Amino acid sequence: MRLPGGFLASSVxxxxxxxxxxxxxxxxxxxxxxxxxxxxNRFQAAPVVLARNGLRKSGGRVRAVVVNSGCANAxxxxxxxxxxRRVRNRAAELVGxxxxxxxxxxxGVIGVVLPDAKIRAALPGAVHRASKSGLAAASRAxxxxxxxxxxxxxxFRVGGRTGRIVGIAKGAGMIxxxxxxxxxxxxxxxxxxxAFLRRALRDSVDASFxxxxxxxxxxxxxTVLLMASGALRNPPLDxxxxxxxxxxxxxxxxxxxxxxxxxxxxxATRVMEITVTxxxxxxxxxxxxxxxxxxxxxxxxxxxxxxxWGRILGAVGRSGARFSERNVSLSAGPLTLVSKGTIxxxxxxxxxxxxxxxxxxxxxxxxxxxxxxxxxxCDLGHPYVSLNADYRS
Numbered sequence: 001m002r003l004p005g006g007f008l009a010s011s012v013x014x015x016x017x018x019x020x021x022x023x024x025x026x027x028x029x030x031x032x033x034x035x036x037x038x039x040x041n042r043f044q045a046a047p048v049v050l051a052r053n054g055l056r057k058s059g060g061r062v063r064a065v066v067v068n069s070g071c072a073n074a075x076x077x078x079x080x081x082x083x084x085r086r087v088r089n090r091a092a093e094l095v096g097x098x099x100x101x102x103x104x105x106x107x108g109v110i111g112v113v114l115p116d117a118k119i120r121a122a123l124p125g126a127v128h129r130a131s132k133s134g135l136a137a138a139s140r141a142x143x144x145x146x147x148x149x150x151x152x153x154x155x156f157r158v159g160g161r162t163g164r165i166v167g168i169a170k171g172a173g174m175i176x177x178x179x180x181x182x183x184x185x186x187x188x189x190x191x192x193x194x195a196f197l198r199r200a201l202r203d204s205v206d207a208s209f210x211x212x213x214x215x216x217x218x219x220x221x222x223t224v225l226l227m228a229s230g231a232l233r234n235p236p237l238d239x240x241x242x243x244x245x246x247x248x249x250x251x252x253x254x255x256x257x258x259x260x261x262x263x264x265x266x267x268a269t270r271v272m273e274i275t276v277t278x279x280x281x282x283x284x285x286x287x288x289x290x291x292x293x294x295x296x297x298x299x300x301x302x303x304x305x306x307x308x309w310g311r312i313l314g315a316v317g318r319s320g321a322r323f324s325e326r327n328v329s330l331s332a333g334p335l336t337l338v339s340k341g342t343i344x345x346x347x348x349x350x351x352x353x354x355x356x357x358x359x360x361x362x363x364x365x366x367x368x369x370x371x372x373x374x375x376x377x378c379d380l381g382h383p384y385v386s387l388n389a390d391y392r393s
Contacts, residue, residue, distance in 0.1 A: 001135055001151055002135065003133075003135050003166060003187065004166055004187050004188050006028060006032065006189055006229025007026065007028055007032075007132075008029060008131055009025065009027070009131070009134035009135050009137070010024070010025050010126050010127075010130040010131065010137060011025070011126070011129075011134070011138050011141035012125045012126045014118045014122035015118045016069070016108070016115060017069060017070035020140075020141075021137065021140065022070045023141060024066075024067040024139075024142050025065070025126040025127065026064065026065035026185060026187070027063070027064050027065075027127075027130050028229055029229070030229065030230075031061055031062070032062050032063075033060055033192060033197060033227070033230070034103070034194065034197065034225060034227045034228070035060060035194055035197035036055055036103075036201070036224060037223075037224050038052055038222060038223055041220050044074070044220060045073055045076075045110075046074070046083065047104035047105050048105075048221060049084075050088060050104050051103050051223065053100075054099070054103065055100075055103070057100040058101050059194065060193075060197070061194075062103050063102065064092075064097065064101070065102075065185060066103070066105070066119075067105045067106070067107075067138075067142050067183065068106050068108075068119055069106075070107075070108040070109070071112050071113075072106050072108045072112070072221050073106045073112070073114035074110045074111070074221055076111065076112070076113045076114070080114060083115075083116040084114060086116045087104060087119050087120060087123075088104050089102075091127075105221070105225075106221055107144050108144055135151065149168065150257050150261065152253045152257050152260070154250075155249060156190075156248065158190065158232070158245060158246065159235050159242060161232055163188060163189055163234065163246070163249075165187070166186070166253070167184055167186035167253045167254065167257055168184070168257075169183060169257040169261060170182060170183050171184075182209070183221065183222070184209070184254070185224075185225050185227075186224070186225065187227050187229070188226070188227070188232075189228075189229050189230070189232040190246060191228065191233065192228040192236055192237040193236055193237075196238060196243065200226070200243070200246065200247045201226045201250070203247065204247065205224055207251050207254070207255065208251060211373075211374060211375045211376060212258045212375065212376045213290070213376070259271065262376045262378045268378035268379055269379055270302060270356075270358050271359050271360065271376055272293075272302055272360045272377045272379075273359060273360065273361045273362065273375075273376055274364070274375050275362070276288045276321075276363075277364070278366040278370070278371075279370075279371040279372060280321075280366075280368045280371065281369065282372075282373060284320075284322055284323070284368070285366075285371045286373045286375075287320045287321045288316045288319045288364060289364075289375040290319070290375060291315040291316060291318060291321075292312050292315045292316060292364070292377070295312075295314075298311045298312055302355065302379035303379035307352050307355040309338065313328070313330065313364075316366075323368040325341050326340060327341065327367025328340070328341050328364065328366055329364075329365040329367065330363070330364050331362070332355065332360065332361065333360075334354075335350055335351055335354060337351065340367070
């Protein structure tokens, strides 16, 4: 997949990880307007603090993005912040831009100070290798426990021109709605002011990355960055038709990346798409959907393809959502399992067939109103426990 106009990418091996490239570089050749959303975890990693402050100081301009895997540089105090700052300053020197236009991001083990000397030594090679064909390499260098890279694209029309949006992401564990819950970098050739990008990104994140859960934990490093190079030379996007087309394409990219993250959920074999309808409010719908998405009992049953819908109703019942159990219905794919609080006639083997597929659609109708919400979750099995038990070994 090629990059949108105005962007270059590369990856190199800095030595933070032992066995593969661990440093990705994204370059906006002439700079880009940008917007980002960050983790709401109180233990915010040093690169998050630096990137947030830099984006504010630059007025929403980014020239380079430096991403390392293997070390989160989180909960590292002033030493970690100094290390991240040295990386940022070195990148700014090499690219020829103010330090605040270098966006930093890290992923990996928490509680270890970034070995910045290794990254600074590798940066000249990353800059030299940056090319229009470097997206695939960059998408691999940012991975940690991911099975494979996550890349998505979509197109849109504005001012008689066809624009492109391309995104890469990493994430498989510590995934739960509380902003974005992983790293994602989205690029477009469109011309758009930072204020428009902030609105569009916020809405797209709410419809995608804020609607997924793997294990109920959020990271200290979660970041989603959107950059617009302006290479398309369109009239700057606003709230008109072109802006709406762009927002649609952006949400499409974010949703595809979000699905890949859940599907990759550290040993996951299937994804449950939980839709709650008939709620009294959006808050109630989200409470119910979130309870199902994070239930260990639901997730372990899903691991074996067991259509144990009693666990789903149990999670809904403790969620805090307001409803009467006499009005609740539940279906899985085309099968109605519960109707108005009573078990419906169905064959167990038919239900097992639905729950054994890669994508398992479940709908819970609370029968209490008109609001709805949807979340993606995945199964939880032995591979998840093994991987996380040995993560630092």
